[in-house]
Amino acid sequence: MSTMVLGGGYAGVMAANRLASNGETVTLVTPSPWFVERIRLHAVAAGLRGDARVPLAALVDARVAVMDDRAVRIADDGVLLASGERLDFETLVYAVGSGGPGDGRAHHVATLDGARRLRAALVERPDAAVTVVGAGLTGIELAAALRVAGRTVRLVTATVPDGRATRTHLLELERLGVRVETGRTVDVDGLVDDGRDIVVAATGFTASSLAADSDLPTDAHGRLVVDEHLTVPGAPRILGAGDGVHVLGRYAAHLRPACATAMPLGAHAADVVRARRDGVRPAPFTLGYVARCVDLGGGRGHVQLVRGDDSERRVAVTGRAGGLVKEGICRMTLRWLAAAQRYSWSGRVRPVRAVEPVPSAQ
Numbered sequence: 431m432s433t434m435v436l437g438g439g440y441a442g443v444m445a446a447n448r449l450a451s452n453g454e455t456v457t458l459v460t461p462s463p464w465f466v467e468r469i470r471l472h473a474v475a476a477g478l479r480g481d482a483r484v485p486l487a488a489l490v491d492a493r494v495a496v497m498d499d500r501a502v503r504i505a506d507d508g509v510l511l512a513s514g515e516r517l518d519f520e521t522l523v524y525a526v527g528s529g530g531p532g533d534g535r536a537h538h539v540a541t542l543d544g545a546r547r548l549r550a551a552l553v554e555r556p557d558a559a560v561t562v563v564g565a566g567l568t569g570i571e572l573a574a575a576l577r578v579a580g581r582t583v584r585l586v587t588a589t590v591p592d593g594r595a596t597r598t599h600l601l602e603l604e605r606l607g608v609r610v611e612t613g614r615t616v617d618v619d620g621l622v623d624d625g626r627d628i629v630v631a632a633t634g635f636t637a638s639s640l641a642a643d644s645d646l647p648t649d650a651h652g653r654l655v656v657d658e659h660l661t662v663p664g665a666p667r668i669l670g671a672g673d674g675v676h677v678l679g680r681y682a683a684h685l686r687p688a689c690a691t692a693m694p695l696g697a698h699a700a701d702v703v704r705a706r707r708d709g710v711r712p713a714p715f716t717l718g719y720v721a722r723c724v725d726l727g728g729g730r731g732h733v734q735l736v737r738g739d740d741s742e743r744r745v746a747v748t749g750r751a752g753g754l755v756k757e758g759i760c761r762m763t764l765r766w767l768a769a770a771q772r773y774s775w776s777g778r779v780r781p782v783r784a785v786e787p788v789p790s791a792q
């Protein structure tokens with residue numbers, strides 16, 4: 431069987447390597463010869479780290495054919511690439527990830543280009559204060575890194591956090607000297623126009639338009655909709671994994687965009703392809719989270735232990751110990767990708783009756 435994987439990130443590399451080690455013929459289409467450790471981009475933007483790229487050749491199984499290209503449309507008879515080439519596939523794994531705010535004028539750190547642009551702006555204006563909008567994990571990590579790098583930082587968030595972990599993160603930021611403003615909605619473009627601060631939107635990731643452009647079913651955010659076998663309803667040759675997909679079903683309501691989600695999804699997509707080849711009914715995708723890890727800069731971190739459904743347990747590893755655990759996990763991600771055949775994860779989560787989105791009729 432031949433499988434095409436679109437996207438050389440956490441989900442795509444995991445899927446491609448696992449498929450190759452299962453004896454499948456695999457082509458990985460991705461627009462650059464580099465794997466980007468997106469989980470390091472806040473540190474790159476703040477100037478605490480020089481780069482977040484790893485050569486794909488060092489991570490991807492030698493049996494995988496890698497094509498430096500970008501998919502622009504998926505059709506029944508193949509995938510159209512930006513180069514103009516059309517490639518046929520028996521099975522396709524859609525793993526194109528997520529990006530930053532598409533049309534906003536604020537900075538972001540969702541992609542390497544975004545992180546580099548922010549870095550350049552910080553270098554150009556060494557005395558400018560930075561306003562980070564959004565107190566999700568990306569906003570918190572970025573605010574901490576910028577502060578550690580010596581910047582004046584304000585973190586603004588519309589919501590007042592209710593989780594114990596987030597409250598701890600915000601207290602840690604205040605301890606570092608970040609001005610934290612909760613319960614405040616700001617006009618991000620207005621802040622950019624004001625021109626005083628460097629403004630960074632950390633208000634969430636956005637989906638690629640590839641699924642919608644290909645008339646595949648998408649959710650309200652443009653993510654490809656897949657069932658609990660990670661297969662597109664009505665298009666059984668197409669599977670999906672990673673930030674760019676919305677998984678339907680009893681076991682998926684708690685899933686969040688994360689490399690901690692993308693890697694198990696990529697591995698499971700490969701296992702579904704293998705099960706089909708072997709004539710076995712694939713298992714549904716299940717993922718029980720274990721921890722939520724945050725880099726708080728200067729070697730400090732916060733590792734919140736969680737139940738399978740991502741709800742907080744009472745225990746967290748904090749301070750320098752938390753930083754060591756967090757760094758250890760970041761390093762392990764590259765090892766897990768390289769040894770995809772042996773990669774395993776906890777599937778311990780209770781099924782819930784999920785409120786399904788209505789896929790767009792395309």
Ligand SMILES: Cc1cc2nc3c(=O)[nH]c(=O)nc-3n(C[C@H](O)[C@H](O)[C@H](O)COP(=O)(O)OP(=O)(O)OC[C@H]3O[C@@H](n4cnc5c(N)ncnc54)[C@H](O)[C@@H]3O)c2cc1C
Nearest residue numbers: 437438439440441468469501526527672673688689690692
């Ligand atoms: C600053 C920051 C910190 C983070 N920290 C954490 C953390 O601590 N823990 C955690 O779990 N998660 C973290 N995340 C989230 C994590 O990085 C993402 O959830 C993860 O990268 C998703 O993996 P993916 O494979 O779906 O997508 P990606 O890693 O984005 O990979 C997608 C790939 O697809 C390629 N691609 C895009 N379009 C096309 C196309 N049309 N054709 C072919 N290829 C295409 C891209 O070039 C890329 O190689 C963080 C993210 C950021 C930005």
